[in-house]
Amino acid sequence: MSADTRLEELGVSGLGGVDEPAFSGLAERHRRELHVHCYRMLGSFEDAEDTVQETFLRAWRRRETFEGRSTFRAWLYRIATNACLDLLAKHRPEPATGGEVLWLQPYPDRLLDELPAGEADEPETVAVARETIELAYLVAVQHLAPRPRAVLILRDVLGWPAQGVAELLGDSVNSVNSALQRARAGMREHLPAERQDWTGGEQDAATRELVRRYTDASVATDVDGLAALLRDDVRCSMPPTPGLYVGREAVVNDWVESGFEGMKGLRAVLTSVNRQPAVAFYLWRKREGAYLPLTIDVLRVTAGAITEIVTFHDDQFPRLGLPERLQADGTE
Structure with a gap:
């Protein structure tokens, strides 16, 4: 039963x-x-929670x-969108720049x-829902100015008509259409060139095998194996820590300089975040006698190779439903 049907049953035309x-x-x-709508607008799980309450x-x-x-x-949705725009005007008057989003947070699968099923049986609807929650999309959309961002999400993700978006934003239809064109052009600058570059859809056997190899090489701190x-x-990238490394050589050099090869006592738990494969790493802590949360890597896989790694800190583990520790034998 929809909420709108429930209004009718209550016998009221208004509230x-x-x-x-x-x-x-x-x-x-x-x-x-x-919450997902606000998350797309803001890129932050916590800000989205606050905005839904507002x-x-x-x-x-x-x-x-x-x-x-x-x-x-x-x-x-009208109220939520305007609440997001108010938050952005107050706390983030400028969009992200340079290809990274320091306030980016993961969203648990x-x-x-x-989410309600809606028209989820339609293949295109499923594809849009998945692709627009992946981190590549979230990063790209955070590079748009707030109002074009709202127009893009309302029109291209939610499928609102231009007239409805114009009414929500207090703009003309022409202004909305112009903002949509600018937003789409901005997205093309920051998204992979082809849609097939996105992870999308269910993970196939080849992707699962690649993630397994990545996990094994990480636990073994095998930099050469990872580079391959x-x-x-x-x-x-590793939000909220500044720094975006582009290219295999730059990424590998950062690992070497950070002392990754000397890190021993790692364990891993496979999971999925933002509809992408992810690996949560735990580090042995002698004092606690257990493996404690370290970082979580969210992977984008394209044609048998890893094309993006977004690493989040251990403070995200509870939200993602990950174990707070692993025992010496690797169990929870």
């Missing part, structure tokens, strides 16, 4: 007569998809403004699985 518990029940049905608060306070001309879901798995133009 003025709905009490707070009933309103919360209606809004909560859309929490996950609103969205629900604004919606409750302005409930009498809902007159039923749009669906309840569309009304919430287990939470993406909570990288594409010539591989990209590597």
